[in-house]
Amino acid sequence: MDIFIQQIINGLVLGSIYALVALGYTMVYGIMGLINFAHGEVVMIGAMVALMVIKLLVNSGLPVFIIILIALAAAVAVCMAVGYSIERIAYRPLRRAPKLAPLITAIGVSIILQNLAMLVWGRNYHAFPPILPTSEHDIFGATITSLQVAIVLIAALMMTGLIILIHRTRLGRAMRATSENPPIAQLMGVNINQIISFTFVIGSALAAVAGLMVSANYSIAHYYMGFMLGLKAFTAAVLGGIGNIAGAVLGGILLGLIESLGAGYIGDLTGGFLGSHYQDIFAFFVLIGVLIFRPSGLIGEKVSERA
């Protein structure tokens, strides 16, 4: 029973991070029908930038909270710039091209960013400086760290903020209108280039936060970390129904739980044949399952006809 509760907690933490990243995939897909495979790399860049800033400031004598805040601000700023540039340089020229062209481009951008990161930060794993409080709390016989609590709370806060932005503001309405029908949105005076840029920038900001969370949670960052994380978050977005904001949140959390519980019990289930390091297979079983049985995702709708 302890293991069960513990894995639920771990799953929620992991799922919150997946959800933040999945939102980036789903927003871009919703607005322009593109799977931005470079999104995982934006998360990696966020993690790396935050880590570098923390390493720089770790001996500065500033309070931990302030250091984290500065690192976060730097990561968010860099990622926003990266996200904006990716759209501007790689995708905008292909706006009217067949769907396959931007998709391949996305994979190309992903590879370029990985290699740039390798040149800048090297091929080594970077350890997260042990500056965070490690206090643990007991719930139902399982433990949860302050960091984990913070991850879940911050993720929830950001997702709520995003949903308010999309459903309660002029900008959000313009985003939804663009996602339903770009030419008609333009006739209402919506500048869709601006909206698309904004979508990338917001998604990248969420990715930056997720990057810091991942590196803090696993105490490590690496130029290659965005690849698997990106695929998982993409899976989460597809699971919830890609293009659907609530779906990304639901898919992210579900996937986190599935992975976490799977990793916790896979040893028992296979009689010790497979260990918990096989946890990655669950995400891809889920992806295959969804694509076969419910391609539109859990709460996705059929892709509507575009004018």
Added chain:
Amino acid sequence: MSSVLLDARAIAKHFGGVKALHDVSLSINQGEIYGLIGPNGAGKTTFFNVLTGLYHPDGGELIFAGEKLPASAPHKVAKRGIARTFQNIRLFANMSAMENVMVGCHVRTHAGVFGAVVHDRRTTAEEVAIRRRAEELLHYVNIADRADDLARHLSYGDQRRLEIARALATDPKLLALDEPAAGMNGTETEALRELIEGIRKDGITVLLIEHDVKLVMGLCDRVAVLDYGEKICEDVPAVVQKDPKVIEAYLGGSLA
């Protein structure tokens, strides 16, 4: 008697070898209801698409309120004061009726990224004003009771009305209606006529594509007739109705 609001000069548009519009010139006066009629495929909707920046014209220019309209920039055309509806209704189907109209207010409002994230006082005030304006417009077209329903759940007639409300929300000088009476019964058409007359009374110039000849002839101050992408006639309804070229276009060459 009145000044020219829209001056279309030799507008041309072709698709491959098909000349959808061949040097079409027409001018619409401030405050009039101007009808654009013609057989199917005559180029009426193509003209609308060029006018609102959805198509790039292959020739000619549009002068609106004394200034040249930018080509293929729908959001700038909207800003200059041209709004339209569609023959096949194009609402934001998964947004509520109210939200559809609120999107229409986009062009005249300003809150940007800062406002969306920070919710400062000016943004909040603007949001309230947008909501109030949208409510007014839903009342104006008589669908206020459906405000919170998704656009796709509205009846056909209500969807047409909602599209007009959304177009009016952009605060246009010129409202272009593409077959607004299509699929409507007699009562609905009559209500539509009153609505259009009311819109004109509010100082908005109306450009109307319509197949319902009775509606066009009863409502319009002047009518232009397109046939195979060319303007074959432009005059007051009484004259247009008797023009032999128009009769030929509609009924075929047998009467000539």
